[in-house]
Amino acid sequence: MPRLDDLTRPPGRPARLLYGGDWNPEQWPEETWAEDLRLMRRAGVTTVTLGVFSWARLEPEPGAREFGWLDRLMDLTRAHGIDVVLATPTASPPPWLGRRHPETLPRDEDGRTEWWGSRQHFAHSSEAYRAHAAAITEDLAARYAGHPALVMWHINNEYCTYDWGDEAARTFRGWLRDRYGTLDALNTTWGTDFWSQRYASWDEILPPRRAHYLRNPSHVLDFRRYTSDLLLECYRAERDIVRKHTPHLPVTTNFMPFWSGQDGWAWAAEEDVVSVDVYPDPADPRAGAHENAFVADLTRAEAGGRPWMVMEQAAGAVNWRTVNRPKPEGLNRLWTLQAVARGADAVHFFQWRPSRQGAEKFHSGMIGHSGARGRGYRETVRIGADLARLGPRVAGSRVPGPGIALLHDWHSWWAGRHEGALSGHLDQGDLVRTWHRALWEAGLPVTLAHPHHDLAAHPLVVLPHLYLLDDTAVANLERYVAGGGRLVCGFFTGVADPHDRIRPGGMDARLRALLGIDRIDEWWPLDPDGPDARADCGTFRGTLWSEELVPAPGAEILASYRGGPLDGRPAVLRHGRTRYLSTLPEPRALRTLLAEAAHEAGIHPVVTGLPDGVEAVRRGDLLFLLHHGRDPVTVRVPGRHRDLLTGATVDDTVTLDRFGAAVLEEHP
Numbered sequence: 001m002p003r004l005d006d007l008t009r010p011p012g013r014p015a016r017l018l019y020g021g022d023w024n025p026e027q028w029p030e031e032t033w034a035e036d037l038r039l040m041r042r043a044g045v046t047t048v049t050l051g052v053f054s055w056a057r058l059e060p061e062p063g064a065r066e067f068g069w070l071d072r073l074m075d076l077t078r079a080h081g082i083d084v085v086l087a088t089p090t091a092s093p094p095p096w097l098g099r100r101h102p103e104t105l106p107r108d109e110d111g112r113t114e115w116w117g118s119r120q121h122f123a124h125s126s127e128a129y130r131a132h133a134a135a136i137t138e139d140l141a142a143r144y145a146g147h148p149a150l151v152m153w154h155i156n157n158e159y160c161t162y163d164w165g166d167e168a169a170r171t172f173r174g175w176l177r178d179r180y181g182t183l184d185a186l187n188t189t190w191g192t193d194f195w196s197q198r199y200a201s202w203d204e205i206l207p208p209r210r211a212h213y214l215r216n217p218s219h220v221l222d223f224r225r226y227t228s229d230l231l232l233e234c235y236r237a238e239r240d241i242v243r244k245h246t247p248h249l250p251v252t253t254n255f256m257p258f259w260s261g262q263d264g265w266a267w268a269a270e271e272d273v274v275s276v277d278v279y280p281d282p283a284d285p286r287a288g289a290h291e292n293a294f295v296a297d298l299t300r301a302e303a304g305g306r307p308w309m310v311m312e313q314a315a316g317a318v319n320w321r322t323v324n325r326p327k328p329e330g331l332n333r334l335w336t337l338q339a340v341a342r343g344a345d346a347v348h349f350f351q352w353r354p355s356r357q358g359a360e361k362f363h364s365g366m367i368g369h370s371g372a373r374g375r376g377y378r379e380t381v382r383i384g385a386d387l388a389r390l391g392p393r394v395a396g397s398r399v400p401g402p403g404i405a406l407l408h409d410w411h412s413w414w415a416g417r418h419e420g421a422l423s424g425h426l427d428q429g430d431l432v433r434t435w436h437r438a439l440w441e442a443g444l445p446v447t448l449a450h451p452h453h454d455l456a457a458h459p460l461v462v463l464p465h466l467y468l469l470d471d472t473a474v475a476n477l478e479r480y481v482a483g484g485g486r487l488v489c490g491f492f493t494g495v496a497d498p499h500d501r502i503r504p505g506g507m508d509a510r511l512r513a514l515l516g517i518d519r520i521d522e523w524w525p526l527d528p529d530g531p532d533a534r535a536d537c538g539t540f541r542g543t544l545w546s547e548e549l550v551p552a553p554g555a556e557i558l559a560s561y562r563g564g565p566l567d568g569r570p571a572v573l574r575h576g577r578t579r580y581l582s583t584l585p586e587p588r589a590l591r592t593l594l595a596e597a598a599h600e601a602g603i604h605p606v607v608t609g610l611p612d613g614v615e616a617v618r619r620g621d622l623l624f625l626l627h628h629g630r631d632p633v634t635v636r637v638p639g640r641h642r643d644l645l646t647g648a649t650v651d652d653t654v655t656l657d658r659f660g661a662a663v664l665e666e667h668p
Ligand code: GAL
Pocket: 157, 158, 277, 279, 312, 314, 318, 319, 350, 360, 363
């Protein structure tokens, strides 16, 4: 199976990290191409992504093929020693497709059409869309299969289109038939006796369109599953076409970081290289650094611990926030090194050069509108030099495991987001981030994991909140703890089965037995905007949630609610090697609690006694030190090291300036 390693550790050549970005030269006069390539070379760019949105250029009218410009571009890129990640252009169909085949345009839940004029206006279920996408992919792959510049395929771009239209209704019914076999089974599973929703014919089933009041949560959950599956079908179809032509080249599609619409675990299993787009807000460098760390730990986990790729990040400002701040000097470099520290072997940007026209003219590029003399390009050159220095030592190496496993599952997240929930403030995506941030701030090594993964190697598993847990997951947790594992489990977990049916007792009975809970009588969400925003738990305050739980014999009560409606009730339990948190401790308390659990499990911070704002990450036998603060700091690293970024020898201490970094190897 082709891998990123094939590109970063080519036989007979030194190992390297990939560095580059989306390049859209079709937006520029052809005379400028060579100059761009020259500037890329100077910056150490290894790879460019071409053709992401080029469909209308490649196929100006149905069936026509205009490959000449791309031939010249591929040849020129190759001549400059730069490799190409070639995209299938199917994320943005040309206007003629929508005009001739209106059914290729998706509909929103109100039935409104998403017209051409922007991008991603394709109905994943439309046969016409799929046929045209397959045809252009086939011809593109056939034409460039043997081109020496081509090193990887990039399918579509950030798959993210929902569709509530008629084409979707048709395939949704097919998907449901496959899943349930009979209408009776569907009616029972969805509980359609509620509000007279019983279906008498498959044709009555629609995507969950706008309705008068709350929709059936099992229906909505299945629609989310179906959407992820249908988009995955589109990906697979194109992947299989390019694979047929180039079985030796890796294929990827870029994830939106932690987007709720794709089951990332299922998708990643279908990719040769897992890639992600990550756009933290530079207005808050510390929060941004955490976002990067979180996305990196997730993506690395999806890649099974193997090296992964940042397909897109911004060199400076994006153009889709209310206020779009550039990155202050040094931040782009720091965040790039952070991705590498956490396992990326390829860092690409959106994009090489900002467009002068179109919706993204204010989006930054590796070379800004101020050109080669600008600060942006200078930093691009510096980063390229850093990556070139690190490549031979870093490429292909792993972030040592197993560390703490942080559990996340998309299906549970989807189910927990239904209308009619107990608290509109509860969101699994937020909670998994919050717990990850606590672990990150404590400097603890962590990876994300699916609740079905083999957890045995992890000394500690933390589960912030999984509303929905299937039997396999519950059995997996039982097995893990029985085998000696330690578990910290957050509230409102194991509440529903895979069809979003409530499990009696407030939580799955096997899980209650594991956690020392007899039953949960009531869930008591806390209103972050109300007078009861915080619950006094003695040594800390709980937020967001609380529970009226009855402990089982043998459970030890570590903290109890004081005052308020749950006065005297347990807030935190310990039972054997498990802990249960019925509330969300405030950040500092959560950090302390998780750090204690890690300590008991024998997991320690990568480096202890770090100054505030410094992150330490091991990759292979190297130690990355990353300073996310502005004031210079001194870090103690006993012994003699060499900083690969500067070549300097480091004896016992290293000083890091604002947004500074060091990559240390033991002195030979
Ligand atoms: C991504 C997209 C890119 C570009 C970028 C801007 O979502 O894949 O094409 O639009 O955002 O930040």
